[in-house]
Amino acid sequence: DTGVSQDPRHKITKRGQNVTFRCDPISEHNRLYWYRQTLGQGPEFLTYFQNEAQLEKSRLLSDRFSAERPKGSFSTLEIQRTEQGDSAMYLCASSSYTGTGGYEQYFGPGTRLTVT
Amino acid sequence: GEDVEQSLFLSVREGDSSVINCTYTDSSSTYLYWYKQEPGAGLQLLTYIFSNMDMKQDQRLTVLLNKKDKHLSLRIADTQTGDSAIYFCADETGGGNKLTFGTGTQLKVEL
Numbered sequence: 001d002t003g004v005s006q007d008p009r010h011k012i013t014k015r016g017q018n019v020t021f022r023c024d025p026i027s028e029h030n031r032l033y034w035y036r037q038t039l040g041q042g043p044e045f046l047t048y049f050q051n052e053a054q055l056e057k058s059r060l061l062s063d064r065f066s067a068e069r070p071k072g073s074f075s076t077l078e079i080q081r082t083e084q085g086d087s088a089m090y091l092c093a094s095s096s097y098t099g100t101g102g103y104e105q106y107f108g109p110g111t112r113l114t115v116t
Numbered sequence: 117g118e119d120v121e122q123s124l125f126l127s128v129r130e131g132d133s134s135v136i137n138c139t140y141t142d143s144s145s146t147y148l149y150w151y152k153q154e155p156g157a158g159l160q161l162l163t164y165i166f167s168n169m170d171m172k173q174d175q176r177l178t179v180l181l182n183k184k185d186k187h188l189s190l191r192i193a194d195t196q197t198g199d200s201a202i203y204f205c206a207d208e209t210g211g212g213n214k215l216t217f218g219t220g221t222q223l224k225v226e227l
Contacts, residue, residue, distance in 0.1 A: 042204050042217030056213055091158060102147040102208055107158040
């Protein structure tokens with residue numbers, strides 16, 4: 001397995017446009033997470049899925065954000081009516097229970113979003 | 117809510133040991149993790165420690181946990197230039213849900 005992949009790696013969009021990002025987790029992992037990272041900060045949790053069920057959403061996830069994982073494999077994160085404050089790196093991670101290390105989360109390379 | 121704090125910068129000479137410190141507030145943390153992030157890249161999982169352990173060693177990495185003081189440290193022995201990166205500690209409060217990250221410590225290794 002090649003690890004967690006994300007597409008696109010970079011996205012530049014104009015304010016008010018909608019954007020969608022994709023994450024492909026490690027194949028045997030049943031949990032998938034989305035985080036957002038702004039410059040100089042650590043990643044902040046947005047939401048996570050176990051299989052296709054979305055189990056938790058952060059208060060950071062406004063109504064303009066929606067995430068799906070329709071078949072329990074890849075996931076998409078959509079941002080509607082983008083704002084300049086949405087500019088950030090969007091990171092995806094996946095995990096499954098290891099039995100010894102809890103749920104070790106493995107991260108993808110991220111999608112850098114710039115809203116102009 | 118949970119809070120995780122780290123010092124912002126650390127500079128060491130090549131070959132010396134580096135110690136990166138982290139404090140957290142959530143007493144129900146079950147696992148604590150260290151991640152490494154290089155410029156423009158995602159996060160690489162380095163190591164972790166279960167909350168009922170005091171120490172874990174993994175090659176050049178040693179993790180120390182003082183649960184009473186909610187203090188975690190990462191020691192890198194024989195630090196190399198390739199270790200230059202931002203290091204994040206993160207805690208997981210159980211159930212496999214979210215990680216709460218610190219702001220990261222930028223490690224600079226000088227020749």
